Amino acid sequence: xxxxxQGNAFDAAIFKRLLGFAKNYRWQFFxxxxxxxxxxxxxxxxxxxxxxxVNDYFEIKDREGLLYYSILMVxxxxxxxxxxxxxxxxxxxxxxxxxxxxRVKLQxxxxxxxxxxxxxxxxxxxxxxLVSDTETIAQFFGQGLFMIISDVLKMFVVxxxxxxxxxxxxxxxxxxxxxxxxATKIFQMAIKASFQEVRLQVANLNGFVQERVTGxxxxxxxxxxxxxxxxxxxxxxxxxxxxxxxxxxxxxxFPIAEILSSIAVxxxxxxxxxxxxxxxxxxxxxxxxxxxxxxMLFRPLRQIADKFNTLQMGMVAGDRxxxxxxxxSQIAANGEVEATHFKGDIKFKKVHFSYIPxxxxxxGISFEVKAGETVAIVGATGxxxxxIINLVNRFYEIDKGEICVDNQNIEKYTIxxxxxxxxVVLQDVFLFSDTIYNNxxxxxxxxxxxxxxxxAKEIGIHKFIMTLPNNYYYNVKERGVMLSSGQRQLIxxxxxxxxxxxVLILDEATSSIDSYSEKLLQKATDKITQHQTSIIIxxxxxxxxxxxxxxxxxKGEIVEQGSHIELLxxxxxxxxxYDMQFSQDIV
Numbered sequence: 131x132x133x134x135x136q137g138n139a140f141d142a143a144i145f146k147r148l149l150g151f152a153k154n155y156r157w158q159f160f161x162x163x164x165x166x167x168x169x170x171x172x173x174x175x176x177x178x179x180x181x182x183x184v185n186d187y188f189e190i191k192d193r194e195g196l197l198y199y200s201i202l203m204v205x206x207x208x209x210x211x212x213x214x215x216x217x218x219x220x221x222x223x224x225x226x227x228x229x230x231x232x233r234v235k236l237q238x239x240x241x242x243x244x245x246x247x248x249x250x251x252x253x254x255x256x257x258x259x260l261v262s263d264t265e266t267i268a269q270f271f272g273q274g275l276f277m278i279i280s281d282v283l284k285m286f287v288v289x290x291x292x293x294x295x296x297x298x299x300x301x302x303x304x305x306x307x308x309x310x311x312x313a314t315k316i317f318q319m320a321i322k323a324s325f326q327e328v329r330l331q332v333a334n335l336n337g338f339v340q341e342r343v344t345g346x347x348x349x350x351x352x353x354x355x356x357x358x359x360x361x362x363x364x365x366x367x368x369x370x371x372x373x374x375x376x377x378x379x380x381x382x383x384f385p386i387a388e389i390l391s392s393i394a395v396x397x398x399x400x401x402x403x404x405x406x407x408x409x410x411x412x413x414x415x416x417x418x419x420x421x422x423x424x425x426m427l428f429r430p431l432r433q434i435a436d437k438f439n440t441l442q443m444g445m446v447a448g449d450r451x452x453x454x455x456x457x458x459s460q461i462a463a464n465g466e467v468e469a470t471h472f473k474g475d476i477k478f479k480k481v482h483f484s485y486i487p488x489x490x491x492x493x494g495i496s497f498e499v500k501a502g503e504t505v506a507i508v509g510a511t512g513x514x515x516x517x518i519i520n521l522v523n524r525f526y527e528i529d530k531g532e533i534c535v536d537n538q539n540i541e542k543y544t545i546x547x548x549x550x551x552x553x554v555v556l557q558d559v560f561l562f563s564d565t566i567y568n569n570x571x572x573x574x575x576x577x578x579x580x581x582x583x584x585x586a587k588e589i590g591i592h593k594f595i596m597t598l599p600n601n602y603y604y605n606v607k608e609r610g611v612m613l614s615s616g617q618r619q620l621i622x623x624x625x626x627x628x629x630x631x632x633v634l635i636l637d638e639a640t641s642s643i644d645s646y647s648e649k650l651l652q653k654a655t656d657k658i659t660q661h662q663t664s665i666i667i668x669x670x671x672x673x674x675x676x677x678x679x680x681x682x683x684x685k686g687e688i689v690e691q692g693s694h695i696e697l698l699x700x701x702x703x704x705x706x707x708y709d710m711q712f713s714q715d716i717v
Contacts, residue, residue: 144445147452148270151228158224162276165217170283172213173426174291175206177419181295184415217280225271229264232451236260239455245525246485247459253340258333259454263447266329270444277437281430288426296416302401303424306390310431313390314438317383322442324376329446331369338365391428395421461524461545469547472632473536474501474663476522481531483521491517493686494531504664506674508707509683515667519635522665523549535633553631559618566595567602570625577628585628589654591620623654634658637667671708680704 152159183199237260292300342349342358349358402417476499483492492514499505507515520526521533524545533540540548561569571577579602586592594617598604606612606621613621626634636655656676659666668674675694682690682697682704689703697704 141445141449144448144452148267148444148448151231152224152271154231155224155227158220158227162217162220162224163279165213165220166276166280166283169210169213169217169280170287172206172210173284174287174423176203177422177426178291179203179206180422181415181419184413184418217276221276222268222272224276225268228271229268232267233260233264236264236451236455239457242461242463243457243459244461244527245520247457253337255333255337256454257340258329258336259450262332262336263329263450266447267444267451269440270448274437274441274444278434278441281434281437285427285430288423292420292423292427295419298405299398299402299416299420302397303394303420303427305397306394307431310387310390310428313383313386314431314434317379318438318442321376321379321439322446324372324379325439325443325446327372328369328376329443329450331365331372335365335369338362387428387431391425394424394428398424461527462541463545465541465543465545465548467538467543467547469535469543469551469632472551472663474503474633475499475534475536476633476663476665477532477534477537478518479532479534481521481533482529483517483526484529485526490529491686492521492528495683495686495688497681497688497691499663499665501663502661503678504659504662504666504676506666506668506677506680507683508668508671508674508680508704510707512685513683514686515683516637518665519554519637519667522633522635523552523554550629551632552635553626553629553633554635554637555619555622555626556637559615559622561606561613561618561621563605563608565600565603565605566598566621569606569621570628572625574629582624582628586624589623589627589657591624591654594620620654623658627654627658632663634662634664635667636664671704682707 179199179202183196183203240256240260289300289304292303338361342362349355398420399417402420406413406417478495478497480494480496481492482490482494484490495514497505507518509515517526521528522535522540524540535543535548567579567582570582582602583592586595595601595604604612606618636659655666658664666674666677674680677694679691680694680697681688682702684703690697690700692700698708
C-alpha cells in the first residue's frame with residue numbers, strides 16, 4: 131500500500147479481494163448476513179413493548195396485561211440470544227475457514243519462490259505474514275465486517291422506528307449524529323495509520339527475535355548479550371510506542387462519543403418532559419422507549435468505529451499478505467518433460483550468472499560431466515563453486531548460456547521431476563525437529579524403514595544410528611541440535627543415498643568434522659558415488675584424489691581441468707592450492 135493510501139479509511143480493492151475468499155462458503159455467509167438482519171428486527175421490539183407496558187398497563191395496574199407482555203419480552207430476548215449465538219458462531223467459523231484457505235494458498239505460493247527471494251527477505255517478517263497477519267484477516271470477518279453490517283442494520287431499523295413513533299423526538303436524537311459521524315471518520319483515518327505502524331513494528335520485532343534466537347551461539351560466543359539486549363530494548367520501545375499511539379486515539383474518541391450520547395439523552399428528556407407539560411402529545415412510555423432506542427442508536431455507532439478499525443487492520447494485513455501473493459518470484463515452470471531417470475550427462479555451455487545485476491559470479495563457464503563420472507570442483511571462497519549446484523537444481527535462473535542434462539536443456543524438464551533426480555548433500559545440513567527416520571525419507575511413503583536400514587548398512591552408518599536412544603526414531607530436535615556436525619552429515623548422506631538419485635552433488639560435505647566422522651563419510655562417499663554421476667564441491671583437496679576429473683575455478687572462471695596427478699604436474703593454480711593446504715595440515 132502506498133503512503134498516499136495509508137490514511138484512507140477504506141480500501142475498496144483489498145476489501146473486494148478479501149470478500150472473494152468467502153465464495154467457497156456462500157451458505158455460511160448468507161446465514162451470517164440473514165441472522166444479522168433478524169437481529170436488527172428483534173432488538174427493536176424491546177423498546178416498543180416497554181412503551182406499551184408503561185403506557186397501557188402500569189397506570190391501570192393490569193396484572194394480566196403486564197404478565198402477557200413480560201412473557202412476550204422474554205420470548206424476544208431469548209430469540210435475540212439465539213440469533214446472537216448463530217450470528218457470532220457463523221461469522222467466526224467463516225473467518226477461520228477463510229484464513230485457513232489463505233494460509234494454504236500463501237504457503238503454496240512461497241514454496242515456489244526462487245532462493246533469491248528468501249536471500250533478500252527476513253524470515254521473521256515472512257512468519258508474521260503467514261501467521262499473525264492471516265489471523266488479523268480472520269478478525270476482519272469475525273469481528274469487523276459482519277459486526278458492522280449487523281450494527282448498521284440495527285441503527286437503520288431503530289432510526290425508522292423512532293421517526294415512525296415521533297419524528298420530532300427522533301430529530302432531537304439525531305442532532306448530535308453529524309458531529310459523532312465526523313469524529314468517527316477522523317478517528318478511523320488516524321487509527322489506520324497507527325495500525326500500519328503497529329504491524330510494521332510487529333514484523334521487525336519478530337524478525338529481530340528470530341535471528342537472535344537462531345544465532346544465540348554467536349551472540350554468546352562474542353559476548354554480545356548486552357549489545358543485543360540494548361538493541362532489543364530499542365526495538366521493543368518502538369513497538370510499545372506504536373501501540374500507545376493507538377491507545378491515545380481511543381482515549382480521545384470514546385469520551386467524546388460518550389459525551390455526545392449523553393447530550394442526546396438529556397435533550398430527549400428535556401424535550402419530552404416539556405412536551406408532556408405543554409401539549410401532552412408525548413408520554414412517559416415514549417420517552418423511556420426513545421432513551422432506550424437512542425442508546426441502541428449511539429452505542430453501535432461507537433462500536434462501529436472500533437470494529438471499523440478491526441476491518442481496517444484486516445485490510446492492512448490483507449494488503450501485506452497480497453503483497454506476497456502478488457510477488458512473481460517463481461522459477462519459470464515452462465518445462466513439460468518428466469525426468470524419470472537420468473543417464474547423468476551434464477553440460478554447462480557458456481553459462482553467465484549473477485546474484486546482483488551487473489556483478490557476475492559465473493563468467494561464461496563451460497564444462498561437461500559424463501554419465502557415471504565423478505567430477506570435483508575446487509577453488510577459493512567466492513570462486514562460484516556452490517553457485518553451480520544452485521543452477522543445476524534451478525534454484526536460480528541463469529543470465530545467459532545453457533545447462534543440459536542428457537542433452538536436454540534443464541528448462542524443458544518439470545522442476546519437480548528434475549530435482550527428484552538430483553540429490554544434494556550440503557555442508558550446512560538442515561534437519562527438522564523430528565525423528566531420524568522421518569528426516570531421511572522426508573515424507574516419501576515409498577521408502578520403508580527396512581529400506582533405510584539396508585541403505586545405512588551399505589554405506590556403513592547403521593551402527594552409529596543404533597547407538598542412539600530409540601535408534602531410527604531418535605528425535606534430533608530443531609535443526610538437529612542433538613547431533614554433532616559429523617553425525618548430521620552422515621544422516622544427510624543416508625538421505626541422499628536412499629532416494630536413489632540419478633545425479634549426486636556433495637557440497638563441502640566433509641569439511642569441519644572430526645577425523646572419525648570423516649572416515650565414515652569418506653567410506654559413504656566412495657559407496658554412493660560408485661557408478662554414479664557425481665559432482666563434489668571440495669575444500670579439502672585430499673578427499674578428491676580419486677575423482678575422475680577436477681575442475682579448478684577462480685573468480686567465476688574455470689582456470690584448470692584434469693586429474694589430480696595431471697594438475698599437480700602442471701604446477702599451476704591447483705598445485706598452489708594443494709601445497710598451501712598441505713603445509714597448513716602439517717602445521
